[in-house]
Amino acid sequence: MKANIARLVALAATNTLASQPLVDVRESFSSTVQPECKCYPGDPCWPSTAEWTTLNRTVGSRLVRAIPPGAVCYDSFEGTPTKNPSKCVEVASQWSNASWTADQAVIPMIPLWSNSTCEPNTATGQPGPPAGCPDVCSIGFLSQYAILANSADDVVAGVNFARNKKLRLIIRNTGHCFMGRYLTKDLGYGALVINTHRLNSIKFESKCSLCDGHSSGVVKVGAGVMFQDVYAEAWPRNLDVLGGECPTVGIAGGFVQGGGQGPLSGHYGVGSDHAISFDAVLANGEVVTADAKKNADLFWALKGGGMGTFAVVTSVTLKTYPTMPVTGMGLTITDTGDRFWEGVRIWHTMAPTYTAAGMYVWYAMQEGSLIAQPFVAPNMTTQQFNAVVDPLLERLRGANINFTTTEVKTFPKFGDLYQDMWYNAFHGSGLGAYFGGRMISQQDVKKRGNDIVAAFRKMSDKYPGQVLFGGHLVNPGNKVKDPEQKLSAVHPVWRDTADIQIFLYLPPPCMSPQQRTEAERRVTTELGGILRAVTPKSAVYSNEGDVNEPNWQDAFWGPVYPRVLRIKKKYDPDDVFWSKSSTGSEGWALQNNLKLCKVT
Ligand SMILES: Cc1cc2nc3c(=O)[nH]c(=O)nc-3n(C[C@H](O)[C@H](O)[C@H](O)COP(=O)(O)OP(=O)(O)OC[C@H]3O[C@@H](n4cnc5c(N)ncnc54)[C@H](O)[C@@H]3O)c2cc1C
Ligand SMILES: *[C@@H]1O[C@H](CO)[C@@H](O)[C@H](O)[C@H]1NC(C)=O
Ligand SMILES: *[C@@H]1O[C@H](CO)[C@@H](O)[C@H](O)[C@H]1NC(C)=O
Numbered sequence: 001m002k003a004n005i006a007r008l009v010a011l012a013a014t015n016t017l018a019s020q021p022l023v024d025v026r027e028s029f030s031s032t033v034q035p036e037c038k039c040y041p042g043d044p045c046w047p048s049t050a051e052w053t054t055l056n057r058t059v060g061s062r063l064v065r066a067i068p069p070g071a072v073c074y075d076s077f078e079g080t081p082t083k084n085p086s087k088c089v090e091v092a093s094q095w096s097n098a099s100w101t102a103d104q105a106v107i108p109m110i111p112l113w114s115n116s117t118c119e120p121n122t123a124t125g126q127p128g129p130p131a132g133c134p135d136v137c138s139i140g141f142l143s144q145y146a147i148l149a150n151s152a153d154d155v156v157a158g159v160n161f162a163r164n165k166k167l168r169l170i171i172r173n174t175g176h177c178f179m180g181r182y183l184t185k186d187l188g189y190g191a192l193v194i195n196t197h198r199l200n201s202i203k204f205e206s207k208c209s210l211c212d213g214h215s216s217g218v219v220k221v222g223a224g225v226m227f228q229d230v231y232a233e234a235w236p237r238n239l240d241v242l243g244g245e246c247p248t249v250g251i252a253g254g255f256v257q258g259g260g261q262g263p264l265s266g267h268y269g270v271g272s273d274h275a276i277s278f279d280a281v282l283a284n285g286e287v288v289t290a291d292a293k294k295n296a297d298l299f300w301a302l303k304g305g306g307m308g309t310f311a312v313v314t315s316v317t318l319k320t321y322p323t324m325p326v327t328g329m330g331l332t333i334t335d336t337g338d339r340f341w342e343g344v345r346i347w348h349t350m351a352p353t354y355t356a357a358g359m360y361v362w363y364a365m366q367e368g369s370l371i372a373q374p375f376v377a378p379n380m381t382t383q384q385f386n387a388v389v390d391p392l393l394e395r396l397r398g399a400n401i402n403f404t405t406t407e408v409k410t411f412p413k414f415g416d417l418y419q420d421m422w423y424n425a426f427h428g429s430g431l432g433a434y435f436g437g438r439m440i441s442q443q444d445v446k447k448r449g450n451d452i453v454a455a456f457r458k459m460s461d462k463y464p465g466q467v468l469f470g471g472h473l474v475n476p477g478n479k480v481k482d483p484e485q486k487l488s489a490v491h492p493v494w495r496d497t498a499d500i501q502i503f504l505y506l507p508p509p510c511m512s513p514q515q516r517t518e519a520e521r522r523v524t525t526e527l528g529g530i531l532r533a534v535t536p537k538s539a540v541y542s543n544e545g546d547v548n549e550p551n552w553q554d555a556f557w558g559p560v561y562p563r564v565l566r567i568k569k570k571y572d573p574d575d576v577f578w579s580k581s582s583t584g585s586e587g588w589a590l591q592n593n594l595k596l597c598k599v600t
């Protein structure tokens with residue numbers, strides 16, 4: 001409580017309105033011995049207005065003071081009147097538009113990570129908070145300053161400023177990280193954000209000198225480019241790029257740095273396997289290239305070894321492939337009680353047969369409803385597809401499960417299937433959910449498949465109506481093996497997965513700090529615990545899990561962790577970059593829900 005008050009005062013002190021409470025803040029901190037911390041508003045080390053102005057000039061006036069976009073739906077923000085009913089209608093209508101959210105300076109796609117601050121009332125579009133939430137617009141857990149970087153030079157200026165001033169630095173691209181890696185609790189507070197989403201160049205090249213026999217060219221994409229941007233350019237050229245399924249996720253940011261899986265992974269492997277070069281800004285401000293010849297250790301680490309922690313990536317060059325035909329189908333199981341879960345059991349325990357054929361199955365599931373749409377079968381004919389999927393359908397019929405399928409269709413290329421068949425109800429922003437997940441291995445599904453589905457049911461029964469599941473039945477190790485982890489710095493389970501699984505827990509809206517703690521306990525300990533117990537030979541995808549995962553180093557990276565940690569320490573010895581539950585973050589922790597400080 002005391003920390004919260006001090007923090008509010010500190011916040012006010014950074015505004016022009018209040019200067020005298022500053023003294024109280026400093027006294028309350030100087031009375032206790034502080035470990036080494038990042039520098040926060042109210043601290044003597046906090047940059048002066050003149051210094052912020054100089055930074056702003058250096059980055060071509062692209063430094064913004066972050067105002068939550070929903071402020072137009074509230075009377076005021078930090079003492080300044082903000083209400084604007086017509087703009088409020090617009091913000092409310094865009095709140096679930098993920099492209100719009102990606103364009104914002106600091107807000108996350110999942111608002112609970114910003115403390116649900118200044119949310120518009122999407123039900124009415126009228127000024128005022130969502131039902132049951134406080135009628136107050138505050139900074140919440142958001143950062144106050146963001147550089148909307150237009151070039152590597154802007155990034156360099158931001159890194160140098162944050163390093164010299166010891167500010168917490170956040171790299172924000174689309175804000176899609178649903179784990180809340182950069183905002184959890186108060187982690188956004190007092191940070192300088194480098195927003196990379198405007199680095200959006202895309203350049204195809206037919207030749208590649210570093211590609212080792214790969215003959216079909218490459219594409220160099222800026223750090224802000226989203227799957228939908230690169231797909232829109234690649235497909236008309238009859239090229240595939242290994243991205244993921246959500247159109248608005250950035251390809252060079254969290255995706256490649258966490259590994260990355262997609263609909264063609266059963267054929268082409270892990271997303272990061274296809275990176276052949278990065279341009280990046282190091283913690284010391286140096287602009288470097290990392291590839292197989294230059295900074296080879298950094299190159300390897302950036303391929304799956306941790307997001308937001310080694311450097312700011314400004315662009316990545318990825319291999320492209322000629323398109324191939326793809327067959328697909330949708331499956332829906334709508335049933336009740338035991339029969340529903342029996343249908344899920346039949347479908348899920350057969351995952352190894354789909355993945356061994358190079359297939360990928362996207363799904364969303366909650367008690368009573370499984371939507372597996374689509375099954376994606378790269379380079380398979382309808383006949384080959386049916387040979388794999390008919391046994392599943394026969395077993396479902398035999399068990400008298402209520403299900404439907406869509407017509408099996410073959411398309412000349414993946415892009416056509418994507419546009420025709422994808423179930424895209426989950427591509428929006430603004431969802432109020434906590435996430436957990438597990439990369440369930442082939443081994444675990446083969447040995448304990450029934451127990452795993454029983455665990456899904458147990459999780460669902462624990463908080464009826466509040467637990468949802470999603471996932472991807474795919475094995476990126478199906479064709480691309482990497483026994484010595486030379487290709488990518490990912491957990492070896494990546495090459496032996498049956499289901500890259502996600503679960504969601506829906507908490508109450510605008511939680512109090514106590515409700516938040518309780519919700520996080522339910523996700524990490526209860527729901528996560530049920531799943532962990534039945535999947536001992538599995539791991540967690542560092543982008544699709546619980547940010548509070550216990551022993552996250554092992555769960556996310558396993559045996560590669562010591563090596564990626566050494567590389568982190570080499571390139572960023574002073575922890576200029578820090579990202580929760582990402583490589584090298586264990587040296588710092590949040591103190592009093594207020595400041596990020598070195599663990600002593
Ligand atoms: C609807 C939805 C669908 C998804 N589908 C898939 C999928 O099909 N396959 C898949 O693999 N993943 C998928 N994801 C997960 C996605 O890969 C991660 O959320 C990823 O971290 C998002 O990266 P971003 O750069 O777009 O987002 P951000 O939230 O902006 O960034 C994520 C993390 O990467 C860091 N980062 C961002 N840019 C840089 C940079 N330039 N340099 C250094 N660090 C950086 C950030 O600091 C942060 O820690 C999906 C997510 C959503 C919300
Ligand atoms: C940076 O400069 C621009 C242009 O003068 C201005 O609009 C913006 O508010 C400035 N940013 C900050 C944080 O003062
Ligand atoms: C979603 O946001 C994008 C980016 O701001 C915009 O171009 C698009 O028109 C929006 N879509 C809708 C349906 O409003």
Ligand SMILES: *[C@@H]1O[C@H](CO)[C@@H](O)[C@H](O)[C@H]1NC(C)=O
Nearest residue numbers: 115134140141510511512513
């Ligand atoms: C977060 O939201 C809760 C509930 O509205 C509130 O009690 C708490 O003070 C907020 N914290 C911050 C830092 O905004």
Ligand SMILES: *[C@@H]1O[C@H](CO)[C@@H](O)[C@H](O)[C@H]1NC(C)=O
Nearest residue numbers: 332333334335336402403404
């Ligand atoms: C069977 O499935 C259909 C279509 O998916 C659905 O409308 C119907 O309600 C289901 N019946 C039962 C008993 O769940």
Ligand SMILES: *[C@@H]1O[C@H](CO)[C@@H](O)[C@H](O)[C@H]1NC(C)=O
Nearest residue numbers: 267321322323324378379380
């Ligand atoms: C697709 O299959 C055909 C024949 O079955 C094969 O010749 C071709 O190499 C395959 N394409 C890819 C990209 O694997």
